[in-house]
Amino acid sequence: MSEIFEIIEKALFTSSIDETTELTHKAFKLSHDKTAFLGSSNRVIQPIDRVCFPEKPRCVPPRDLPRRRLGTDAGKRSFIHAIAHIEFNAIKLALDIAYRFKNMPEPFYTDWLYVANDECKHFNMLCKHLAHYDCRYGDIPSHDGLWSMAVKTENNLVARLSMVPRYLEARGLDVTPAMLDKLNAQKDTATAEILEVILEDEVTHVEYGTKWLDFVCQRDGINREEVFFEHVEHFLKGQILGPFNKPLRRRAGFTDSELAELDRLDKRR
Numbered sequence: 001m002s003e004i005f006e007i008i009e010k011a012l013f014t015s016s017i018d019e020t021t022e023l024t025h026k027a028f029k030l031s032h033d034k035t036a037f038l039g040s041s042n043r044v045i046q047p048i049d050r051v052c053f054p055e056k057p058r059c060v061p062p063r064d065l066p067r068r069r070l071g072t073d074a075g076k077r078s079f080i081h082a083i084a085h086i087e088f089n090a091i092k093l094a095l096d097i098a099y100r101f102k103n104m105p106e107p108f109y110t111d112w113l114y115v116a117n118d119e120c121k122h123f124n125m126l127c128k129h130l131a132h133y134d135c136r137y138g139d140i141p142s143h144d145g146l147w148s149m150a151v152k153t154e155n156n157l158v159a160r161l162s163m164v165p166r167y168l169e170a171r172g173l174d175v176t177p178a179m180l181d182k183l184n185a186q187k188d189t190a191t192a193e194i195l196e197v198i199l200e201d202e203v204t205h206v207e208y209g210t211k212w213l214d215f216v217c218q219r220d221g222i223n224r225e226e227v228f229f230e231h232v233e234h235f236l237k238g239q240i241l242g243p244f245n246k247p248l249r250r251r252a253g254f255t256d257s258e259l260a261e262l263d264r265l266d267k268r269r
Contacts, residue, residue, distance in 0.1 A: 004030045005043060008099050008113075012092060015052040017137065021120045024091055028117035031110050038109040041102050048100070048154040051092060053147075056138030057085060070182050077133040078140055079179075080191065084126035085142040086172075087198070090119040093150055093164055094205075101157045105215075111208045118201045125194050132190075152235060158216055162231040165209025171241075172202050173248040203251050210253025225258055232265075242266035 004027055011023035070076055094116035098109045127137050146168055153160040176199045183192040217224040232240065244262050246254075 002038075005038065005099075008095055009046070012051045012095050012099060013046070015054050017054055017088070020088075020091060021124065024095060024113075024116045024120050027095075028113045031113040038098060038104075038106070043102065045100055045102075048096065048151055051096065053092070054138060057081075057140060057142040059142060059144045070179075070186065070188075073133060076188070076191070077130070077135050080126055080130050080133065081135060081137065081140040082142060083195070083198070084123055084130060084137050086146060087119050087123040087126060088137065089144070089146045090169070090205075091116050091123060092147065094119055096150055097157075097160060097164075100154070101160075104212075108212055108215075111212070115205045115208060118205065122194075122198050122201070125197070129190065129194060149235065158213065158220075158222075158227055159231045159235070161209050161213040161216065162228045163235055165206050166213060166228060167232060167236075169202060169209070170206045170249060170252065170254075172199070173206060173252065174243065174245045176202075177245060177248075199248075203248055206249075206252035214253075225255065225261075228258065229261060229265075238265065238267070240265040240267055242268055 007023050007027045007030065011020050011027065014020055014023070070079060094112045098112040098116070101108075123137075130136060146164070149163050149168055150160065153163055176195055180192050180195055180199070183189075183195065213224055213228070217227060240262060242262065243266070244259060246259050249259060250256075
């Protein structure tokens, strides 16, 4: 088994936060030289339910999470912790797509290791910032909605690309600008600067979802827009929530017809 595959597997199947991030950095650095093996059909893939997470934070239903009023230190702490939780899950998500899906071109694997490395950067920035609020990652309950979609799409690359980068992660493009407005109004430049870095990087991450969904659809002779909305309907049962940041989504590869359909499906309208 190749060294880089072993590193990715260890990063997925450890519950240690430090080990996850350190191994991700190592895999990213090696990926510039050693990627061909990742597409091999000979490697043995472990089931997704074996992927490990830290004991904390404790996962609870979204309704049981603390309120995140940005005007208080407690609310700010909860908000920053929630974003850190998303970013840690995003590390595992990017590693898993590189680990789980075989027979793709080498750039598929280098792209997702690039994303995983970015998510580590975001997570570390947020953890450092949390320390200013006398808080560590794991101190506040969170929910696992992002990872649960990875489990549901374990064996279907088209579904994974549609639902994780192009739907759930793309929601960050929609909601983060409003968060930045609130933070800047409060003159919280430290938190705003972190979110600005995350937002710019996430455009690229969602664009990779578009890029590789395009590739698979063209290879398999299926229509990207049709299959995207088929999976959205299947997994979300029509519960599409806007509004949608059209300029950022266009940068990430969404077409005008996709944006129009999202508007039509928006349950908040």
